Amino acid sequence: MTKQTDVVERVLELIDGLPVGEAIPSERQLSSDLGVSRPTLRAALEGLVRGGYLVRRQGSGTFVGRPKIAQELTITSFSEDMRRRGMMPSSRTIELRVTTAGARLGQVLHVSPGEPIVVATRLRLADGDTMAIETLHIPSALVPGLRAKDLESGSFYDLLERRYGIVIASGIQTIEPTVTNEEESAALGVPLHSPAFLFERTSRARSGQIVESVRSIYRGDRYKLVTELSPNAGRELTARSATHGAAGHGVDNEHRRLSAAGEGGGT
Ligand code: GLP
Numbered sequence: 001m002t003k004q005t006d007v008v009e010r011v012l013e014l015i016d017g018l019p020v021g022e023a024i025p026s027e028r029q030l031s032s033d034l035g036v037s038r039p040t041l042r043a044a045l046e047g048l049v050r051g052g053y054l055v056r057r058q059g060s061g062t063f064v065g066r067p068k069i070a071q072e073l074t075i076t077s078f079s080e081d082m083r084r085r086g087m088m089p090s091s092r093t094i095e096l097r098v099t100t101a102g103a104r105l106g107q108v109l110h111v112s113p114g115e116p117i118v119v120a121t122r123l124r125l126a127d128g129d130t131m132a133i134e135t136l137h138i139p140s141a142l143v144p145g146l147r148a149k150d151l152e153s154g155s156f157y158d159l160l161e162r163r164y165g166i167v168i169a170s171g172i173q174t175i176e177p178t179v180t181n182e183e184e185s186a187a188l189g190v191p192l193h194s195p196a197f198l199f200e201r202t203s204r205a206r207s208g209q210i211v212e213s214v215r216s217i218y219r220g221d222r223y224k225l226v227t228e229l230s231p232n233a234g235r236e237l238t239a240r241s242a243t244h245g246a247a248g249h250g251v252d253n254e255h256r257r258l259s260a261a262g263e264g265g266g267t
Contacts, residue, residue: 007036007044015053015064023061024054050195052221069131070226071218075171075203078124078132079155087126089155093148094133094187096120098140105137108202108213116140122151123187130188131223134216142166142211166211171203175225184217195220 011034015024025033031041045062048054055065069085082089098116106113118140124132136156138146143164150159160166179193188194199216 003036003040004044004047007034007040008047010034011044011048012053018064020064020066022064024064026061050221052219065221068224069222071223073173073225073227075168077155077157077168078134079158082126082131085126088128090125090128091152092123092125093151094121094123096146096148096151101137101139105213108210109137109139110210111139118143118146120146120148120151129222130190130219132216132218133184133187134214137213138211160211166205168203168211169206171201173199173201175199177220178217180217188217188219190219190221197223197225 011024011030018024024030027038027041027045031038034041045054049056049062052065052068055063057063071081076084079089097119099119101109101111101113101115101117103113105117106115109115109117111117116139118138119135120138121133121135123130124134136151143160157168160168176198178196178198180188180190180196182192184196185192185194197216197218197220199214199218201212201214201216202210203212203214205211
């Protein structure tokens with residue numbers, strides 16, 4: 001372990017025992033308690049502030065941050081997920097417009113490039129705090145009459161089911177690290193270039209029809225991802241195909257099979 005990682009671990013241990021919002025000891029105190037130099041301590045604290053474990057308030061000190069939301073990779077909706085954690089979900093529609101799908105989105109949504117789609121950007125909040133920005137793309141034909149207000153009054157997945165008879169059943173999602181741009185930072189109320197997760201989800205209805213393609217920016221200081229590790233079907237396939245003289249293609253084939261079947265999880 002490097003010196004800095006060791007210091008991070010020890011500060012995390014210290015804040016584990018403190019309530020959210022409690023001030024941590026001064027840098028001078030901590031560097032002497034932990035027996036490390038001020039620059040090493042400062043670098044470790046800086047990382048913990050960037051990661052959301054600590055919050056710095058100009059002129060008043062450094063405080064224990066809120067625990068991160070441990071996000072499972074399932075197809076649940078934001079609203080359902082927040083409610084399950086005892087938090088109150090809400091949304092603000094930043095923009096809702098109708099445009100044509102174009103080649104790339106047309107391919108993702110399985111519609112022709114000239115087909116109208118609804119593009120809606122929402123700020124997602126939990127207990128009034130900003131958590132994510134999500135941009136939905138949905139073929140207009142699936143959601144006639146959808147208005148900006150409809151997306152603020154509750155869950156989109158609930159609305160899809162109640163008004164349009166569409167039940168989201170499965171999806172494919174990619175996750176990439178990113179940093180917030182100017183617009184995202186302003187909407188989320190975080191500094192420019194804050195760490196974030198980029199989720200891109202394509203969801204299917206029970207019928208197998210593609211319903212939405214969603215691009216979400218989740219605050220990196222409020223989320224961590226958690227997933228149960230199960231035996232790797234792809235690895236078994238690779239091992240099996242190796243014995244049949246086609247080594248190395250098992251994982252790819254498995255991924256293609258999942259993509260084709262629309263299996264997988266999401267935020
Ligand atoms: C998550 C997903 C989105 C999905 C949304 C639906 O946030 N990342 O892809 O559109 O849930 O949430 P709700 O039903 O609360 O509007």
